[in-house]
Amino acid sequence: MRVILESKVRKKPNIPIEAEAIIPRNFLKGTDLLVYEGNKERTLSELFWIFVEGTAVSPENIEVVLKGDTSRIKRVGEYMDTGSILISGDIGMHCGNFMSGGTIEILGNADAWLGREMRGGTILCRGNAGHYCATGYRGEKKGMQGGRVEVFGSAGDFCAEYLAGGEVHVHGSVGDFPGVEMRGGQLIIDGDATRPCANMKDGTCVILGRVHEMIPTFEKVERRVIPEWNITADVYRGDIANRGKGTLMVKTAGSE
Amino acid sequence: MIINDVVCPFCGCLCDDLELEVEGDRILRVQNGCSLSEATFMNDTRLPAPIRRTASGWEEIPYADAIKETADILRDSDRPLLYGWSSTHGETQSVGVHIAERIGAVIDNTSTVCHGPSILAIQEVGHPGCTLGQVKNRADVIIYWGCNPIEAHPRHMSRYTTFATGFFVPDAQRERTIIVVDTRRNDSGGIADEFVQIEPGGDYAVLSALRAIVRGKESIIPKKVAGIAKEQLIRIAGICTNAKFGAIFFGLGLTMSRGKYKNVRNAIELTDELNRHTKFVISPMRGHGNVYGSNEVFTWMTGYPFAVDFARGIAFYNPGETTAVDILRRGECDAALIVASDPGAHFPRAAAEHLAKIPTVLIDPHVNATTALSRIQIPCTAAGIDAAGTAYRMDGVPIRLRKVIDRGYPDDAEILKKIYDRLNGELGP
Numbered sequence A: 001m002r003v004i005l006e007s008k009v010r011k012k013p014n015i016p017i018e019a020e021a022i023i024p025r026n027f028l029k030g031t032d033l034l035v036y037e038g039n040k041e042r043t044l045s046e047l048f049w050i051f052v053e054g055t056a057v058s059p060e061n062i063e064v065v066l067k068g069d070t071s072r073i074k075r076v077g078e079y080m081d082t083g084s085i086l087i088s089g090d091i092g093m094h095c096g097n098f099m100s101g102g103t104i105e106i107l108g109n110a111d112a113w114l115g116r117e118m119r120g121g122t123i124l125c126r127g128n129a130g131h132y133c134a135t136g137y138r139g140e141k142k143g144m145q146g147g148r149v150e151v152f153g154s155a156g157d158f159c160a161e162y163l164a165g166g167e168v169h170v171h172g173s174v175g176d177f178p179g180v181e182m183r184g185g186q187l188i189i190d191g192d193a194t195r196p197c198a199n200m201k202d203g204t205c206v207i208l209g210r211v212h213e214m215i216p217t218f219e220k221v222e223r224r225v226i227p228e229w230n231i232t233a234d235v236y237r238g239d240i241a242n243r244g245k246g247t248l249m250v251k252t253a254g255s256e
Numbered sequence B: 001m002i003i004n005d006v007v008c009p010f011c012g013c014l015c016d017d018l019e020l021e022v023e024g025d026r027i028l029r030v031q032n033g034c035s036l037s038e039a040t041f042m043n044d045t046r047l048p049a050p051i052r053r054t055a056s057g058w059e060e061i062p063y064a065d066a067i068k069e070t071a072d073i074l075r076d077s078d079r080p081l082l083y084g085w086s087s088t089h090g091e092t093q094s095v096g097v098h099i100a101e102r103i104g105a106v107i108d109n110t111s112t113v114c115h116g117p118s119i120l121a122i123q124e125v126g127h128p129g130c131t132l133g134q135v136k137n138r139a140d141v142i143i144y145w146g147c148n149p150i151e152a153h154p155r156h157m158s159r160y161t162t163f164a165t166g167f168f169v170p171d172a173q174r175e176r177t178i179i180v181v182d183t184r185r186n187d188s189g190g191i192a193d194e195f196v197q198i199e200p201g202g203d204y205a206v207l208s209a210l211r212a213i214v215r216g217k218e219s220i221i222p223k224k225v226a227g228i229a230k231e232q233l234i235r236i237a238g239i240c241t242n243a244k245f246g247a248i249f250f251g252l253g254l255t256m257s258r259g260k261y262k263n264v265r266n267a268i269e270l271t272d273e274l275n276r277h278t279k280f281v282i283s284p285m286r287g288h289g290n291v292y293g294s295n296e297v298f299t300w301m302t303g304y305p306f307a308v309d310f311a312r313g314i315a316f317y318n319p320g321e322t323t324a325v326d327i328l329r330r331g332e333c334d335a336a337l338i339v340a341s342d343p344g345a346h347f348p349r350a351a352a353e354h355l356a357k358i359p360t361v362l363i364d365p366h367v368n369a370t371t372a373l374s375r376i377q378i379p380c381t382a383a384g385i386d387a388a389g390t391a392y393r394m395d396g397v398p399i400r401l402r403k404v405i406d407r408g409y410p411d412d413a414e415i416l417k418k419i420y421d422r423l424n425g426e427l428g429p
């Protein structure tokens, strides 16, 4: 079954919509769902043109497609456990919060907190991701714990903060403090990074581009060939300031 | 008439030993205060009556009309923002939170542009702090990091640190070691025993390096970190571990420079590390008189200290998303109520500009930069001058602000209560 939601034109297009109801499972029982525009409760049909194609008996066969201006819609895919969501444009904050299964694909850019506290499933972002991509909530000791986030563009600051499990792969560059407070999982950055893995406790980070402002409390242990990546890399342990046992691998310039 | 033990409401020190001479509704003389406090009490020019913007300028309107119109604006809004709260008393702040909950607004205070990052860091790793009295009586090592108390908190040094005689530090000037860390040598740096000049944005790296040195891992530290020689870092770590009682005070140089809350977190974790060797505490130098109070009031009412979003009826908190600057910059809110602050002067331009595009109401005794962005301004009392109420000092100690004169203005808590009652009547109980 496919559910296509096309956003309607709004009088105040900047007011955020909170739409945690948009997960595949919810459409098994129909499209009578509630979302919020600012402090007002709205039905899904007040904000979207809804088209349903085919039928489904179980949620894993449901695909939700979002079209139109969706850049201010928050929490799409929150607590999603199965099925798939395809977003043809940009998506607002907190897409895929607490997600445990299924797939979200974003053809445009994703705003901040993409895949926050994710536990399983896959998020593919074809454009750029904002700040706090694949992280946790404020003050939470664990961020993303499982699943996979792949960003084909760049990501903002604090990418994979508190990463505790799963894999985050950014094909472009990231901003300041990627992998800060990391305690598990794997972070791969194809491009450049600034101050990576500050205060990390555990986990692995691989940087194929350049590192700006290496944190001074990382101890270089060796230079070796990393077969999985087919590169020669400097391998660091840290963060020593935090008694950390994490691994940071930075590709040495010119190695293939 | 002479009034003793008056509290200065201007900065987070809330000095409570001022002596004022008053006559009728005028203050004639301020004693014991610093120049900032004198300006607060003496240059107190008020907006005489509520004003409303017209096509060509401003017109005076009665309080009742201003209150009704403000309630109408808030009621009609789909995403109202209530911002400010740092220069008034707790009683006003609490009515503000009630209004926010009633109308599904976002309520935020000025920590969003000063010590919000400190709060985020404290939420991550806790706060090893103490009252200023403890510092005064015990601390023999004081670190001022990214702040300039001589300018911003002029009596901090004389009441609590450098020049203050303490019970266990009778000869303060000789017995206390003062370290100042900043990107350039300021006035406070001039009287420091050790001045540490850090490259802009280098705080995080230096704090990490100090943590590693205190742990005995100095061998991995490079020769220079953010412009500071390794020898100096080792010397500072030595001063700290040999202290009987150390206190770190930090300001916007740490919270608002690159890395923001991670800088503060790193400083807290350094304090934590030092506590394995001796007693060490850390505290933010809170700016506006009662900004700490707004955090206290918001927290006991909503569970969160700032940036609280009631759009869904329950409190949601996420700085970066629900903070006033971010909401304005994204053009989200469609009405704003500003109380006891001046975002027009302190917000980034794009954020301030949005205030001019939407109906904005300002409740503040003085004409300020936000007046120019507002549609209505309602003057009120100034807490600590012609209104009494509770304020919190930078170390979290509540102090009762006193009313020293009466100038005939209504209290801002009273104005807000009337707005709240109107909203309640119209929105149903």
Ligand code: SF4
Residues within 6 Å of the ligand: B008, B009, B010, B011, B012, B013, B014, B015, B032, B033, B034, B035, B036, B037, B153, B154, B155, B156
């Ligand atoms: S230090 Fe602050 S509280 Fe004390 S008198 Fe000066 S301005 Fe007022």
